[in-house]
Amino acid sequence: MAKDKMKLLWFQTGSCGGDTMALLSADRPSFSDLLNDYPIELLWQPSLSVESSGNLLDMMNQIIEGSLKLDILCIEGSIITAPNGTGMFDVFRKTAKKDWVLKLADKARYVVAIGTCAAYGGVHAAPPNPSDCLGLQMEKDTPGGLLPQEWRSGAGYPVINLGGCPVHPNTMTKTLAMIASGFILQLDELNRPKEFFSSLVHQGCTRNEYHEYDVEESEFGTNGCMFFNLGCKGPFTQATCNTDLWNGRSSKTRVGVPCFGCTSPSFPEDESLFNTEKLGPIPSKLPVGVERANYIAYKNLAKAAAPERVKKRKMEP
Numbered sequence: 001m002a003k004d005k006m007k008l009l010w011f012q013t014g015s016c017g018g019d020t021m022a023l024l025s026a027d028r029p030s031f032s033d034l035l036n037d038y039p040i041e042l043l044w045q046p047s048l049s050v051e052s053s054g055n056l057l058d059m060m061n062q063i064i065e066g067s068l069k070l071d072i073l074c075i076e077g078s079i080i081t082a083p084n085g086t087g088m089f090d091v092f093r094k095t096a097k098k099d100w101v102l103k104l105a106d107k108a109r110y111v112v113a114i115g116t117c118a119a120y121g122g123v124h125a126a127p128p129n130p131s132d133c134l135g136l137q138m139e140k141d142t143p144g145g146l147l148p149q150e151w152r153s154g155a156g157y158p159v160i161n162l163g164g165c166p167v168h169p170n171t172m173t174k175t176l177a178m179i180a181s182g183f184i185l186q187l188d189e190l191n192r193p194k195e196f197f198s199s200l201v202h203q204g205c206t207r208n209e210y211h212e213y214d215v216e217e218s219e220f221g222t223n224g225c226m227f228f229n230l231g232c233k234g235p236f237t238q239a240t241c242n243t244d245l246w247n248g249r250s251s252k253t254r255v256g257v258p259c260f261g262c263t264s265p266s267f268p269e270d271e272s273l274f275n276t277e278k279l280g281p282i283p284s285k286l287p288v289g290v291e292r293a294n295y296i297a298y299k300n301l302a303k304a305a306a307p308e309r310v311k312k313r314k315m316e317p
Contacts, residue, residue: 004039005039005040005041006039006040006041006071006072006109006179006180007041007043007068007069007070007071007072008040008041008042008043008071008072008073008074008176009043009044009059009060009063009070009072009073009074009104010042010044010045010046010074010076010114011044011046011073011074011075011076011097011100011101011104012046012075012076012077013075013076013077013078013079013080013090013097013098013101013118014077014078014079014080014090014097014117014124014131014133015076015077015078015115015117015118016077016123017046017047017076018115018165018166019076019114019115019164019166019167019172020045020046020047020048020076021166022164022166022167022168022169022172023169023172023173024169025169025246025247026169026170026172026173027169027170027247027248028170028173028174028244029173029174029177030173031048031173033173034173034176034177034180038176038177038180038181039180040072040176040180043059043068043070044056044059046076053092053093057092057093060100060103060104063104063107064103064104064107066107069107070104070107070108070109071108071109071110072108072109072110072112072176072179072180073104073105073107073108073110073111073112074112074114074176075101075111075112075113075114075118075136076114076115076117076118077115077117077118077124078117078118078121078122078123078124078125078133078134078135079097079098079101079118079121079133079134079135079136079145079146080097080098080124080131080132080133081098081131081132081133081134081146082130082131082132083132085132087099089131090131098146101136101146102146102147105136105147105151105153107154108153108154109153109154109155110153110154110155110157110160110179111136111153111157111159111160112159112160112162112175112176112179113135113136113137113159113160113161113162114162114167114172115162115163115164115165115166115167116163116164116165116262116263116264116265116267117133117135117165118135118136118161119135119136119138119159119161119162119163119190119191119192119265120135120138120139120140120141120145120161120163120265120266120267121133121134121135121138121139121140121145121265122135122165122267122268123165123267123268125139125140126268126270127270134146135161135265136159136161137149137151137158137159137161137191138159138161138190138191138265140265140266141190141265141266147159157185157187158187158191159191160175160185160187160191160192160193161190161191161192162175162192162193162196163190163192163197163239163262163263163264163265163267164239164262164263165260165262165263165267168196168239168240168241168244168246169246170240170244171193171196171240171244174195174196175193175195175196178193178195188238190265192238192263196239196240197238197239197263198238199238199239199240199243200234200235200236200237200238200239200288201233201234201235201237201238201239201241201242201251201253201259202234202235202236202237202242202287203242203243204242204243205234205242205251205253205254206242206253206254207223207224207225207226207253208225209310210223210224210225210310210313211225211227211235212302213302213303213305213306213307213310213311214228214299214300214302214303214306215303215306215310215311215313216228216229217229217230218230220256221256222256222313223313224313226253226256226258227258227276227283227287228276228283229275229276230258230274230275230276231258231260231272231273231274231275231276232253232258232259232276233258233259233260233261233264233285234253234258234259235286235287235288236261236285236286236287236288237259237261237262237263237264238263238264239259239262239263241253241259242254258273258274260273281296282295282296
């Protein structure tokens with residue numbers, strides 16, 4: 001007997017649409033393969049559906065009334081609550097989108113926050129946050145956003161947070177494939193799937209050797225590490241950017257752009273993207289597992305031991 005397809009609705013709130021654009025680059029599986037090879041039926045996606053917004057209104061009302069089931073609700077974008085908690089800065093058919101989300105989430109078996117905005121508030125919630133944005137179930141790194149901390153979906157999960165600005169395309173399609181296949185998702189303390197948020201951007205970075213030998217750059221266009229001076233957050237940001245390359249080809253750090261830490265609930269931090277904040281001579285935030293008291297001594301020893309090839313920024317042939 002054929003397995004019933006899981007019905008998926010993708011609703012866009014306060015968003016730039018970047019996660020939808022990234023979704024089109026997925027290749028393991030691609031979005032079309034996700035729909036063809038897994039038991040998923042797409043009810044609505046704002047950029048990929050051909051139906052009118054009137055059809056969306058009818059579908060959402062059917063879901064809320066209980067005549068149409070909803071298995072997976074994907075929310076792309078931050079939840080806008082201004083002015084004065086009404087959410088009327090962001091509406092669909094004269095109703096605040098935050099209210100639509102509350103009603104749909106109550107009916108869904110799984111709720112997935114697509115992107116750092118939906119998960120934690122993201123760019124729109126950065127100071128001074130004029131539209132009072134927050135995430136679905138977190139406000140930055142504080143539990144409780146639109147939905148209370150104790151909220152659970154029909155399948156017993158909190159909101160499944162896929163951090164990223166945008167999310168890595170394969171992280172989106174693989175997570176949805178795992179849900180459709182009946183996998184039990186293991187979530188971390190930020191409710192992100194551990195499958196995709198357990199490794200650091202630093203792991204797999206082609207600049208690792210320079211980092212270990214303290215060959216740190218102070219300007220762009222060279223091969224050295226960008227952590228110490230140029231704002232790279234790769235050593236403490238959990239994402240698959242260097243282990244599952246974007247478009248199967250590259251990543252920010254591989255082309256000389258520092259990691260901005262976009263999968264983290266604090267993104268974007270209220271500081272320069274291209275400058276490392278320091279306490280005295282030491283970065284204020286150190287790589288995972290590194291003790292501040294030993295950091296400078298370790299760096300001095302590593303720099304003294306650096307091979308000439310590394311000092312001259314020459315890649316291994």
